[in-house]
Amino acid sequence: MSEPTTTTVDVNGHPCRVWTKGSGPKIGFLAGFGGLPRWIPFLDHLAESRTVVVPSMPGFPGATGHNILDTHLDWLVATRTLLEKAGLDGADLAGSSVGASFVAEIAALWPQSVRRIAMIAPFGLFDEKDPATDVWAQRAEDVPGLLCANGEIYKEMKAMPAGANSVEWPIEQTRAAEAAARIFWPLGNTKLERRLPLITAPTLLIWGEADRVMPRSYADRIAKAIPAGAKITTIVGAGHLAELDQPEAVAKAVLGHMG
Amino acid sequence: MKLMWFHLMPYTELPEDFRDKHPSVWVDIHSSLFDPKRAHHMYNDFMDEMEFAADCGFDAICCNEHHSNGYGLMPSPNLIATALARRTTDTAICVMGNSLALYNPPTRVAEEFAMIDCISGGRLIAGFPVGTPMDTTFAYGQNPSMLRERYLEAHDLVMRAWQEKETFAFNGRFNQQRYVNIWPRPIQQPHPPVWIPGGGSVETWRWCAEMDYVYCYLSYYGYKAGQATMQGFWDEMDRLGKDRNPYRAGFLQFVGVAESHSEAMERYAEAAEYFYGRCLHVDPRFASPPGYNTEATMRAGLESQVKRAAEEATRAPSEQAQAGHNKPKDQLAGVTTGTTAGTRFNMVARNMEDIVERGYVVVGSPKDVAEQLEHVAKTLNVGHFMLLLQYGNMSKDLTKYNTKLFAEQVMPKLKPLFSEWEDRWWPKPMEKSARAALPAFRPAAAE
Numbered sequence: 001m002s003e004p005t006t007t008t009v010d011v012n013g014h015p016c017r018v019w020t021k022g023s024g025p026k027i028g029f030l031a032g033f034g035g036l037p038r039w040i041p042f043l044d045h046l047a048e049s050r051t052v053v054v055p056s057m058p059g060f061p062g063a064t065g066h067n068i069l070d071t072h073l074d075w076l077v078a079t080r081t082l083l084e085k086a087g088l089d090g091a092d093l094a095g096s097s098v099g100a101s102f103v104a105e106i107a108a109l110w111p112q113s114v115r116r117i118a119m120i121a122p123f124g125l126f127d128e129k130d131p132a133t134d135v136w137a138q139r140a141e142d143v144p145g146l147l148c149a150n151g152e153i154y155k156e157m158k159a160m161p162a163g164a165n166s167v168e169w170p171i172e173q174t175r176a177a178e179a180a181a182r183i184f185w186p187l188g189n190t191k192l193e194r195r196l197p198l199i200t201a202p203t204l205l206i207w208g209e210a211d212r213v214m215p216r217s218y219a220d221r222i223a224k225a226i227p228a229g230a231k232i233t234t235i236v237g238a239g240h241l242a243e244l245d246q247p248e249a250v251a252k253a254v255l256g257h258m259g
Numbered sequence: 260m261k262l263m264w265f266h267l268m269p270y271t272e273l274p275e276d277f278r279d280k281h282p283s284v285w286v287d288i289h290s291s292l293f294d295p296k297r298a299h300h301m302y303n304d305f306m307d308e309m310e311f312a313a314d315c316g317f318d319a320i321c322c323n324e325h326h327s328n329g330y331g332l333m334p335s336p337n338l339i340a341t342a343l344a345r346r347t348t349d350t351a352i353c354v355m356g357n358s359l360a361l362y363n364p365p366t367r368v369a370e371e372f373a374m375i376d377c378i379s380g381g382r383l384i385a386g387f388p389v390g391t392p393m394d395t396t397f398a399y400g401q402n403p404s405m406l407r408e409r410y411l412e413a414h415d416l417v418m419r420a421w422q423e424k425e426t427f428a429f430n431g432r433f434n435q436q437r438y439v440n441i442w443p444r445p446i447q448q449p450h451p452p453v454w455i456p457g458g459g460s461v462e463t464w465r466w467c468a469e470m471d472y473v474y475c476y477l478s479y480y481g482y483k484a485g486q487a488t489m490q491g492f493w494d495e496m497d498r499l500g501k502d503r504n505p506y507r508a509g510f511l512q513f514v515g516v517a518e519s520h521s522e523a524m525e526r527y528a529e530a531a532e533y534f535y536g537r538c539l540h541v542d543p544r545f546a547s548p549p550g551y552n553t554e555a556t557m558r559a560g561l562e563s564q565v566k567r568a569a570e571e572a573t574r575a576p577s578e579q580a581q582a583g584h585n586k587p588k589d590q591l592a593g594v595t596t597g598t599t600a601g602t603r604f605n606m607v608a609r610n611m612e613d614i615v616e617r618g619y620v621v622v623g624s625p626k627d628v629a630e631q632l633e634h635v636a637k638t639l640n641v642g643h644f645m646l647l648l649q650y651g652n653m654s655k656d657l658t659k660y661n662t663k664l665f666a667e668q669v670m671p672k673l674k675p676l677f678s679e680w681e682d683r684w685w686p687k688p689m690e691k692s693a694r695a696a697l698p699a700f701r702p703a704a705a706e
Contacts, residue, residue, distance in 0.1 A: 066404070067404065067408075070405070070432060070433070136403075136548050136549060137397060137544045137545055137548070138544050139543050139544050142544075166561070166565055167558055167561040167562055167565060170557075170561060171554055171557050171558060171561070174549050174550075174557065175549075175554070177549035177550075178403065178404045178549035178550035179404070180549075181402065181403055181404050181548065181549050181550055182402060182404035182405065182550065185396070185400075185402040185403065185404070186396075186397075186400045186402075
């Protein structure tokens with residue numbers, strides 16, 4: 001697994017990391033809950049046939065500036081700016097969890113800015129009869145097993161690498177959880193459902209079979225709200241962050257959809 | 260010094276197996292444990308106790324705000340304070356306080372505090388806590404990432420609402436109001452004294468110094484655990500060139516007075532063990548929502564951990580063994596601290612011997628207690644003691660016994676402390692002769 005190229009773009013005066021790797025048509029990826037403190041195998045699978053571009057949203061690892069975003073409109077504009085500056089305008093766009101919610105938003109509000117989209121268990125909805133799990137009210141030791149079918153994978157991704165700053169590394173991980181909270185507290189409901197009818201891009205929904213955060217019923221609600229519908233693919237042996245549990249299978253589904 | 264009588268208003272009938280059968284005293288404590296008809300008696304007993312404390316000569320009676328909480332039955336301390344304003348005459352009324360970010364619009368706080376100040380004839384102390392994570396982010400659903408920014412903005416709005424003479428527009432980041440003009444207005448000018456309960460963050464200390472507010476350290480873990488925090492506060496005051504006026508600070512302490520130490524241990528064990536065993540049983544999943552602690556506070560905590568680890572590593576193995584190397588670090592000194600509420604809850608001592616040993620509760624004969632508290636006051640340099648003389652399931656009789664004995668035999672020994680300093684942060688009520696006379700309470704039907 002080789003390292004990607006790292007560049008930085010400016011969003012509202014704050015730096016946001018952008019990783020790039022591979023060749024071929026571009027595909028963007030917006031990370032899920034907790035962000036990406038390090039490169040992951042899933043991105044390598046995408047990079048085998050595409051130029052994969054991974055911009056980090058404000059407050060997620062590699063980026064700051066979440067704490068000046070007060071409203072959902074602030075977040076939408078910041079994300080749109082980030083994608084443009086990362087060179088993803090008009091490209092295929094994928095995302096997971098928190099990031100997937102913004103894939104849907106961008107596709108709904110700026111339909112010309114995306115080609116095809118893929119979303120892994122997006123945030124943005126809440127159903128009282130089938131509630132999403134409160135990802136913030138958790139004991140630290142329960143978080144890995146909540147987010148991944150195999151919690152060890154999440155733990156490894158979040159473990160401090162040798163030589164990292166032992167003060168700043170844990171702060172960066174907390175900041176990622178805070179940034180997600182800033183957008184989605186307390187229920188995860190941004191009323192995304194109202195904007196889903198604006199989506200025109202061909203849409204793939206991916207759901208980990210063992211997702212303990214986002215109920216599977218949300219996939220059907222989302223697909224139903226998109227006028228052209230959406231294809232739903234279930235990934236065996238995967239939790240909420242399916243791309244961590246089953247990198248190859250998720251990458252295959254995404255690439256298959258993007259064509 | 261000022262001796263203030265504080266009530267948390269705990270629900271006193273949590274079951275004995277509460278810790279085993281229920282995950283948390285806070286946030287999702289089960290409604291089946293609450294009997295409103297029993298609470299009727301609890302509220303009335305508690306308010307009797309506060310009025311009794313005022314009669315006994317305590318300088319202030321204090322109440323506070325909690326939500327969805329089995330040890331704090333005051334979602335609205337302002338209701339209690341108002342009732343007390345009508346049943347007391349000279350005692351200061353300390354509302355410790357209103358969690359500013361929870362009020363929409365925050366001018367509600369300016370209005371209600373102004374009402375209490377008017378009704379009481381200017382006896383209000385206005386406390387402005389951020390509020391715990393359990394209260395604010397979970398029970399009240401506030402965003403932890405915006406809580407402090409909202410708090411600070413609400414503070415600015417309330418202070419302007421109290422002081423500006425003309426109707427004004429407030430164009431805040433989170434609050435926008437075209438017409439801010441509160442009626443009533445506070446008696447105390449330019450505003451009631453403002454007290455800030457806080458943890459040990461440097462930002463809060465600096466802000467209190469800059470605004471000239473009282474900083475209060477309200478910990479349930481007593482003077483031993485409070486020492487480092489208060490030391491930090493005074494060091495920061497020195498750095499900022501502020502004087503060491505002990506009335507800049509307030510400190511919470513549990514106390515149990517009896518004829519002797521052994522009698523006090525016996526009398527107060529049940530109530531103390533009830534409080535530390537059942538009332539502080541908080542599910543750690545509610546203790547640390549991301550963003551609640553500022554990054555500066557996290558950084559300071561992590562840096563001190565790293566420093567401590569480095570110091571440990573350079574010590575000889577024999578020294579490490581002597582220092583109790585295998586124990587959790589925060590227990591080494593026999594105190595209860597910790598970087599988050601969650602780590603503190605996990606380390607709480609729960610039996611009377613340990614509770615007293617760690618200094619959570621100061622117990623003894625009046626002479627013992629006076630000596631211990633004098634030592635605490637001088638060591639921590641605090642001029643305002645907020646005393647918990649009722650805690651846990653302590654009965655009304657025992658509460659009154661504790662209160663009376665303290666007032667008669669401990670208070671006189673402590674009152675003269677710090678007489679060389681002026682308390683610039685104490686309420687300035689109307690002249691007594693100008694204040695409304697409160698009629699003796701008699702139900703109309705009895706006339």
